[in-house]
Amino acid sequence: MAEQRLQKILSQAGVASRRKAEELITEGRVTVNGVVVTELGSKADFEVDHVKVDGRLLRAPKHHTYIAMNKPKGCVTTVSDPEGRETVMHLLRGVRERVFPVGRLDYQSEGLLLFTNDGDFAHKLTSPASHVTKTYVVKVNGQMTDEQENAFREGVSVHGRRTSPAEIKCIKTGVNPWYEVKITEGRQNQIRLMFAYFGKLVEKLRRVKIAFLQLDVAPGRYRSLTPSEVEHFQKVLSAPAPPRAIAKFAAKAEAKPQVEVVSTRPVALKPPAAPKPKFPPRSNSRFPPKSNSKFPPRSKSTFPPKSTPRFAPKSSPGSPAKSNAAYSPKSSSKFPPRPASKFPPKHKRTGPSRFPPKKRTDGKHS
Numbered sequence: 001m002a003e004q005r006l007q008k009i010l011s012q013a014g015v016a017s018r019r020k021a022e023e024l025i026t027e028g029r030v031t032v033n034g035v036v037v038t039e040l041g042s043k044a045d046f047e048v049d050h051v052k053v054d055g056r057l058l059r060a061p062k063h064h065t066y067i068a069m070n071k072p073k074g075c076v077t078t079v080s081d082p083e084g085r086e087t088v089m090h091l092l093r094g095v096r097e098r099v100f101p102v103g104r105l106d107y108q109s110e111g112l113l114l115f116t117n118d119g120d121f122a123h124k125l126t127s128p129a130s131h132v133t134k135t136y137v138v139k140v141n142g143q144m145t146d147e148q149e150n151a152f153r154e155g156v157s158v159h160g161r162r163t164s165p166a167e168i169k170c171i172k173t174g175v176n177p178w179y180e181v182k183i184t185e186g187r188q189n190q191i192r193l194m195f196a197y198f199g200k201l202v203e204k205l206r207r208v209k210i211a212f213l214q215l216d217v218a219p220g221r222y223r224s225l226t227p228s229e230v231e232h233f234q235k236v237l238s239a240p241a242p243p244r245a246i247a248k249f250a251a252k253a254e255a256k257p258q259v260e261v262v263s264t265r266p267v268a269l270k271p272p273a274a275p276k277p278k279f280p281p282r283s284n285s286r287f288p289p290k291s292n293s294k295f296p297p298r299s300k301s302t303f304p305p306k307s308t309p310r311f312a313p314k315s316s317p318g319s320p321a322k323s324n325a326a327y328s329p330k331s332s333s334k335f336p337p338r339p340a341s342k343f344p345p346k347h348k349r350t351g352p353s354r355f356p357p358k359k360r361t362d363g364k365h366s
Contacts, residue, residue, distance in 0.1 A: 003043040006030060009051055011119025013058040016079060016100050018123050029054050065097045066230050067115040069222035070215055077104040077113065088113065091220055102126060103186050111136070111207030112215040115222075124237040125210075128164070131184045132236065135209035136191060137171070138179045140200040144170075148198045156197045158187065163194060176203060211236050 004012075010021035010030070028036050031052045032044045044051055051058045071077065075086045079100055088101055092115065102114040102122045116122055124130050144152070149170075155163040167182035181191055192202045208215045212232060217223055225233075 003045050005040075006032070006037060006042050006044055006051070007040065008119060009044060009046050010053065010058070011122060012046070013051075013060065013098070013117075013119075015053055015058065015098070017102070017126065018119065020079075020100075024053060031055075061097060061117045064118040064121070065095070065099055065116060066118070066121070066225040066233075067092070067095065067099060067222050068213065068215075068217065068225055069113045069115065070217045070219045071105050071110055071113040072219040073108055073110050076107055077101050088115075092222065104188070105207060106189055106192075109205045109207070110219065111205075112210055112213070113207070114210065121233070121237070125233075126186055128185050130237055132211050133182050133184055133209075134186070134207060134211075136181045136183075136205060136207050138181055138191060138195070138202055138206075139176055139204040140179065140195055140202055141176055142200055143173065143177050144179075144198060144200065152194060152198070156194055158190065158193045158197070163187070163190065166194070 006025055007018045007021040010016060010024065011018045015021060016024065022040055024030055025040055025042075026038055028038050030037055032042070033050050046058075046060055069088065069091065071088055071091075075088055075091070077088050079087065079089055081087050085107075092099070095115075097117050099115040099117045100122070102116055103126050105111060105113055114125070125132055149168055152168050153166055155165055157163075164183070164185050166184075167180075169180045170177055171180050172178035183190065187193075191205060195202050206215075213225075213229060
């Protein structure tokens, strides 16, 4: 057997995942032929060399084991806990093979969790390059708006790094709604941090599906995967990665040249339109332009204005005659005014008449 990296050998032996195996190597807990190895690039032959972890000799597993568990709340997803808390390994009673959890669920989360001693299977399943979809149902303490859901789908910044595009759908409305979330990453507390980005607190979180495998066991229980399920997983993990999403404003591909259809019917060509001048043409007239007023201009008379009135004003006795023609009354008549009478005006009689009334001969009273 060819030499392999130590972290891969540890994962194949069912000690831990590759990431956890790297921590064991850097801590000096791994020896090869009695020599402590702390460099991550070190290699060994699993069939020839003696590889030990904490003084325990590792052996290649006789066969691979795959287990699905419904993790309850209140236990840690790890092989051992330095704080002495209950781990998921305490729930695997009756399993003889040395297995380790694939991925993780935090202390308060629950749902589907896989175990195996196949290091390659665990590495591919947890790698973001495989784009394996994991489905969760989440209960939060407030309804999200449409704008927040769209931003959740595009990805948010978590610890200075943007998350991959996700899916979110409200499956139950109310004061504390439930959401279905699908992601392809496996960061620690990722979903809780994504909701916290919008000011929402996650009250319950349950993983219900990994790829095609659905949660179908009671909390705290487990079962072995069937050969058909393992084969289906191998096909999913060996499938090529889907193409990346094209950016919204990506450059468009060159369009195919269009074939121009030429018509044999004669077409009358229109003369090209003259270019519109930038400034209006200048006028050669020596007179100013006409006003835009809605009333026509008043015509000027060719005769000079009269300096004196045609008829002098009449002066009253005892007052001097006014010589200013501007204050003289104008008359529309062509004849001069009539001179005053030399006789005084007649006065009407107010008393009774001294002559009796005449009698009428037709029998009527006057």
